[in-house]
Structures are given as structure tokens and as C-alpha cells.
Amino acid sequence: MVEVIDPNTGEWVRVCDAKFDESGFQRHERNSGDGDVLVVEIKHFIKPAKPLYHRKDWLEQEYIGKNRTMAEIANQFGITPMSIHQWLVKHNITTRPRGRRT
Numbered sequence: 001m002v003e004v005i006d007p008n009t010g011e012w013v014r015v016c017d018a019k020f021d022e023s024g025f026q027r028h029e030r031n032s033g034d035g036d037v038l039v040v041e042i043k044h045f046i047k048p049a050k051p052l053y054h055r056k057d058w059l060e061q062e063y064i065g066k067n068r069t070m071a072e073i074a075n076q077f078g079i080t081p082m083s084i085h086q087w088l089v090k091h092n093i094t095t096r097p098r099g100r101r102t
Helices: 056-065 070-077 081-090
Strands: 002-005 012-016 025-031 037-043
Touching: 056 070, 056 081, 070 081
Parallel strands: none
Antiparallel strands: 002 012, 025 037
């Protein structure tokens, strides 16, 4: 069940029974008694059990294969570049000097 606060009344409104699928996005409209329409857009995703950067093959492909920086990878997951650095070290992936992509 999905409930939201109606911005006009401040009351909780039941919008729908959530039936999530692979699409990642749902839009629901609910008519109120006074002619207004409450639109609720729900974005959802399936979170992997472990973040991708925990996997050596994925991290190696992104950092070495695609030449991404630690900061770019970290921003993708909302973590610090130091966290990515720690995983690179843990997986024995050679890191580049600061400020170098090649």
C-alpha cells in the first residue's frame, strides 16, 4: 500500500496498492472531490544484496577498463572516493596517481 500526504489538505491519502515490476516507474492519479488531481510518481529499483563496487570484476572493468576515476564511481553510489580506494586495495587493483587517468 502506498500512502502520501496531500499537499492541499495535509491528510494522508491512500493512492494505490503497490505492485512493483521491473519497469522502475509507476504513475498514479487520484481525483479529489473538489476537482483537483493528486499525481503520485513512484520510482523504484531492486537493490543488489551487495553494491557493485564490492565485486572485483565490476570494479576492475569500471576503474581500469572504462578509465573512470574513484570520484566518478563513488558519486554513482553516494559514497566517498576513499571507500572506492579501499575496495581497489582490497581487490589488489593497482591505483593510478592522483589526478591521472592514464
